[in-house]
Amino acid sequence: MRVRTVFFLLIISGFMGSCVRNDDTPLVKAYFSEDYISEHKGRYVIEVPKVYELAHVVMAVKFQRQRSDYFIEKRTSYFQEVLDYFNDYNSSRIFSNYSYSESDYIENYAFRDNSYAYKMVNEEISLKETYTSISQYDIFKDFLDDVQAFSYESNFNDFYTAHAGFYENQIALYDAIIPVQDMWDWLENQFSARYDCYKIIISPLTGGSHSTRRFKTDTYKETLMFVPALNPEIHSMDTLNIAYNIRHVFTEIDHNYVNPVTEEFRDELKKAMGDLNNWKDEKPSNTVYSSHYMVFNEYMTWAVYDIYISERYPEHIASQIREITISKMEGDRGFIRFRSFEDSLIQIYTNKSPGENIEDLYPEILKAI
Known part of the structure; x- marks a missing residue:
């Protein structure tokens, strides 16, 4: 502990x-x-x-x-x-x-x-x-x-x-x-x-x-x-906004877990994703995400956050947070396939075998995209 x-x-x-x-x-x-x-x-x-x-x-x-x-x-x-x-x-x-x-x-x-x-x-x-x-x-x-x-x-x-x-x-x-x-x-x-x-x-x-x-x-x-x-x-401290503000640090923390796993699948990832233009609209703030590896990590870290929220908050809060996440990712940040990506990840995660965790699901995630 x-x-x-x-x-x-x-x-x-x-x-x-x-x-x-x-x-x-x-x-x-x-x-x-x-x-x-x-x-x-x-x-x-x-x-x-x-x-x-x-x-x-x-x-x-x-x-x-x-x-x-x-x-x-x-x-x-x-x-x-x-x-x-x-x-x-x-x-x-x-x-x-x-x-x-x-x-x-x-x-x-x-x-x-x-x-x-x-x-x-x-x-x-x-x-x-x-x-x-x-x-x-x-x-x-x-x-x-x-x-x-x-x-x-x-x-x-x-x-x-x-x-x-x-x-x-x-x-x-x-x-x-x-x-x-x-x-x-x-x-x-x-x-x-x-x-x-x-x-x-x-x-x-x-x-x-x-x-x-x-x-x-x-x-x-x-x-x-x-x-x-x-x-x-500027920050309301009600339950919804607390769950929302958790994202700022969670999606930084989980890069340190997601990124090393993604590193092991670089070649498979590039083949699975194909043309990066199908995954993001170019915006000034997302030009730094210039590789399949970096774009995929953004998709994964934010989707993992939504899974965490779904396991820690009531369904009505989690569903609102998910819509906020999707709006930010697709609208504000230009990661245009986030909803479909997260739909697929949630389905895979929900149907995982006992004892499996998110890291274990990487091969199946890559097949699904």
Whole structure:
């Protein structure tokens, strides 16, 4: 049995709801000490990390007038507090040098997610001892000097410290609402992959952009999920909306179980799916899904979420969630065959033999598509 532990890291001493995980590139390296493993093994962690929040502040100021809320959640009073405080420093060189728009998906992910590999000690930003980077393409490193200068100029540390209570409340709310341990246990009953620690990295500024990364050594496996926080100003906490908000983290967690299985069936998958144009309409936000492997994983992770909801919630809630999922996948995200794919998967899952799990069903799933 895993022990649930929630850490709040101040790190002073030390549109669509899509998800991104590029398994076509090698995993970057991480170094886990014996003390680190002892502290984290068997636990999940929910964090609002300092440098990660600083990266969000940079993006919030930079993108404040853009209409998209893909990377930055702009409907909260916290967002307005960020602008009220940091707009006085918008002449800092980071805002002229960081020339991307909010629609530059790959670059913004590479800036935001890689900021998690950094810590702030006595207001100095440096690489953590644990990670070399979070992804291969570390844009945050390219702008590190500019981000550091902005942090000094704006006294970001003061702002972050003043909001410590708010971040603690965000973590507590997330932990109370989202059944992380139950999702962990359920997925490890459905798949053979095992993880020693879940890290759930949230920010009150994260919009619809979610992503996940995983790291492993011979003795320890860790998965990171970058997802939005919950905010009562914009999120209703009734049963339907709780089930809906579970999706943000579930469809990141289950990439770490689905993707390794899909990897074993790459050749069969390509033959089964055929022309990718029959599986997605091209949209700006789904251009990153450029292979059969990546498109199939999006179909699978969201369909597995619907199966999980169907086993945890009453039928009337599960059916509403399923229609929301289908609408988002087919309409918003352009994955145009999702309903038929999920119909087939649900039928196969419902008729599975005793003792079979989702991983066992892959050959039959591929035959059906």
